Amino acid sequence: MIENPGSNTIELVVNRELCTGCGTCDALCPKNAIKLSIDETKGIYIPRINKDICNNCGFCYDICPGNKVDYEKLNHEIFEKEPENILIGNYQDCYTAYSKDTKIRYNSSSGGLITQLLIYALENGIINGALVTRMNKSKPLEPEPFIARTKEEIIEASKSKYCPVPVNIALKEILKSEKNEKFAVVGLPCHINGIRKAENKNKKLKDKIVLHLGIFCNHMPTFVGTELYLKKLKIKEDEIIRLDYRGEGWPGLMKIITSKHTHTNKLSDYWGFIGSHFFYPKRCLMCGDGVCELADISFGDAWLPKFKDDSTGRSIIVSKSKIGENVLRKMSKESHIELNNVSSIEVIQSQTLMIYLKKKNFTVKKSLLKVYPYSKLLRSDFIDNSIALWFYFNVSLSSNPYFKIIIQYMPLKIIKVYCAIFNKFASKKARKDIKSQYDF
Ligand SMILES: Cc1cc2nc3c(=O)[nH]c(=O)nc-3n(C[C@H](O)[C@H](O)[C@H](O)COP(=O)(O)OP(=O)(O)OC[C@H]3O[C@@H](n4cnc5c(N)ncnc54)[C@H](O)[C@@H]3O)c2cc1C
CATH class of the missing domain: 3.30.70.20 (Alpha-Beta Plaits)
Known part of the structure; x- marks a missing residue:
């Protein structure tokens, strides 16, 4: 305070x-x-x-995008219309896709689409640089947003960082750039919302940013999650040389390189802890935008049953603006990426719980967290509000110092089972609700 x-x-x-x-x-x-x-x-x-x-x-x-985002106004300004689909916002088309460069695909989060697209935009003169994020070499647990101006720097920044990232501090560099230089930006919904709001107040920024690449986001895990997970693994922070949260195929690995060993942990193992309800910023409970509605293109993991055994990786994509759609089509035509149409329903199916929770439950959230900055939401019933209360309780526990000690010594299995019960229950409700409106 x-x-x-x-x-x-x-x-x-x-x-x-x-x-x-x-x-x-x-x-x-x-x-x-x-x-x-x-x-x-x-x-x-x-x-x-x-x-x-x-x-x-x-x-x-x-x-400030935390304070308020006027989606109605911004949707009109960017896409010239209100979204017909309240769950994923305005869109041109939906796809699954992956980079045809096997090295980029293997070393990315899902299909390597963001990395491939930025390289294409750089090599074809669409941009002079891109605002991306790598892990800091001298502080390996902290992220470092920066302007990448070469293919190598874009590749260096690939893979998801499951920790807080202050992406938009690097807008300073864009403002300082040469007169005719153009840029792409990559960020979570909160970053892209901040950039869109800033562009409205700063014409120079608006002229310079020509591509907004958004990342699907359920929530951004706090640093406390990683810190306690490392303690559980008995890895000393000062011995860490490099930490990657994703990469090496799909869904990939967390790789921790220390001066003595290299530790690898499957996403399914560490996400049960780091991604659990206990390391969830309260602000993320208030977010109503999981698909990054104001981006030119949004990217997520293709969590669809038909790809569950595909270890090579593929992204699910919502192309939102005409500029985004054009770039994707050109890249596909020139054989840089494999691009296949999917329906908007499949996008929702791949992310049912995340998308549903973002658009629901706000009666309880609003009364507990006092302010709610979004307008279009789905109605919540008693069960939705109970789910929200349960969530709020878990998130509140995580800031309690005694709970931090307890969870550090609690077996991972118990935490995973606890969260799995919640997720199963909430997912069932989400599917049932959405099924009543969409043809699943
Ligand atoms: C915090 C977080 C939560 C996510 N939640 C979901 C989810 O619920 N559902 C889902 O399907 N997908 C989610 N994703 C997205 C998913 O992990 C992949 O990022 C996405 O599929 C793009 O993959 P890619 O292979 O195309 O990206 P890559 O080619 O690997 O490139 C990733 C790009 O994202 C940038 N980046 C990485 N981490 C961050 C960050 N924290 N903030 C800003 N920029 C970053 C990098 O600089 C890089 O340019 C989440 C990602 C993050 C970082």
């Missing part, structure tokens, strides 16, 4: 626990008075204001 918050600054958002830690305010503060840093207890990034410099202009509050 920040004492005596400025009357119209980002501190109001932080105090209401609505900050996503995206970094937009840090990059665009006209006085350069805001710096993001890690809150070690919560394991998330939060902005801190230098009160000696801040003049309370309110710009940070205006551009």
